[in-house]
Amino acid sequence: MDASLWVAKTGLDAQQTRMNVISNNLANVNTTGFKRDRAVFEDLLYQNIKQPGGQTTNNSQSPTGFMLGTGVKINATEKLHMQGNMVNSQAPLDVAITGDGYFQIQMPDGTTSYSRDGNFKISSTGQMVTSQGFPLIPAITIPNNAASLTIGRDGTVSAELVAGGGAQNIGQIQIARFVNPSGLKPIGNNLYDSSQASGQAQILQPGLNGAGTLNQGSLEASNVNVVEEMVNMIETQRAYEINSKAVSAVDGMLKYLNQNM
Template identity: 30%
Template sequence: MLQALWSASSGMLGQQLAMDSIANNLANVNTTGYKKSRVEFQDLLYSEMRAPGKKTLRGEIIPTGFQTGNGVRPAGTPVIFGQGIIQQTDNPLDLAIEGNAFFAVRRPDGSLAYTRDGSFKLDAKGTLVTADGSKVLDENLNPLTFDSPQSLKIDNAGAILEQQAVGRIPGFVFEAADKLEKVEDGYFRPTRESGKALPAEQNNKEGRDLYFQVLLPDGKVAYTKETQVSVDKNGRLITEKGYPIVPEVYLRLADGSVTLDKEGNLTAAVQVGKLRLVKFVNPAGLNKIGSNMYAESVNSGAATVAGPADYTLRSSALEGSNVEVAEEMVNMIIANRAYELSSRSIRTSDEMLGMANQLLKR
């Protein structure tokens, strides 16, 4: 009878720990990048009064044993790394991970940590940091610092792009631009009345509109004021209609985007760094250290660089918690009822002991 008291008390303790885990999950339902956990249980050693298969004095074999349990114990609180809901934001420094990866950060004490929380900010020095000031690291484990963070962009692979000047296209002016011959919409050729094309650097003191040379499909040169440009599959700069700029310009761009202004200045997204994203063989073995961070452990395995197939980054977005409120409420009811039944077992055992005690008094 006394064993029932200890078994029931271990059940109450186990359900109390389960309730602690459920409460923590619900408390973090709005925590960015939070991953829920659950309590796993194991039964304790058994008191064996008769082993199964034992022979009686008459030589008969007992088909079943006689064992009584000693209760339950918590075996662990594994983290469930299911994908959280991606929520769009208006902050270009917000990043959400889809897939199996973590951001690498350097904590204020110098130690490495890992997080799924991509709500990054810039400090006074232009360094990319987390909410608690930990520095976000690049692929070489160095802090990411930027001179002009206003033009930053981060692509789906974690490459950090910055708009920079990459060149200049020579512009031309005409004495009488209204006398140009129209070849097609937006494209012209000089005439005797318009005069020859003059280099703008030496002949544009009046601030006239600049024209740029392009090569038409017939092999002849034409002039346009069009500034909508891009690069073809070979990296050659072309207009919106696909006509190459003259002289030919070839660019190797991080994301293929390039801008040409009316003065002939070319700006493009240039890669200035790359976020370090890592993965683990057993992410459930990571140590939770607070502030939405994890630390590497022996059971998690060493951090390795995550490849393009492991993740996709979403810029101007955050990953929400993967806690399902309805599921946690059901688990709470189950834990409450199990706790209640364990306490009832203690009360019933106590009543039975009281009855035995009354018999002894007689």
């Protein structure tokens, strides 16, 4: 029965971890470009008391075995990269990706990170940057005399100059695709790093070879479904309660043995 206590404890730990995942999803329900997480469960090693197919007599075998499980654990948390809803912001520097792909962001150490958050700003030097000030790759510099900015669905960026200066092509936004987006490593600030699991980034022009297209004046909302997360929360709470009751039941059985043996 001591083993039962430890098995139930693994259930409590796993459900607590799943609740942490759900809480993080709900906390980021309004985070631009956020992708919800899902906890992946895995059973632990088994105690092999009797091997399946073992000889019961000279001419017969056991059709089943006798194996006792030792509990459960969270094996992984998986990002679900489904498309979030489009929010019309009408801001000229807001850009949303419809379909597959990620913006390339240059980090302070010179490495490249990736994001679905297209809430861009203008730096003091005229560059398009994230809300943390990290530049977009390839660099887009907006002229001081730009009256308006147009970002095409294919990533072409052009500026209409003041005083009838005409339109000027100032750059091309490219996006990155990955063979396994779930293998991207979230690092906070709405950013991801590539990993061996995600594969190397494929740099593409929006709208070509499976890459998504760009929508100016829109932002991609979080793909968290509040109703679904609330259902998952209730399910997790009930699973936690039943594991807690298993601990209480084993404790009562041990107490009975101590008092009556």
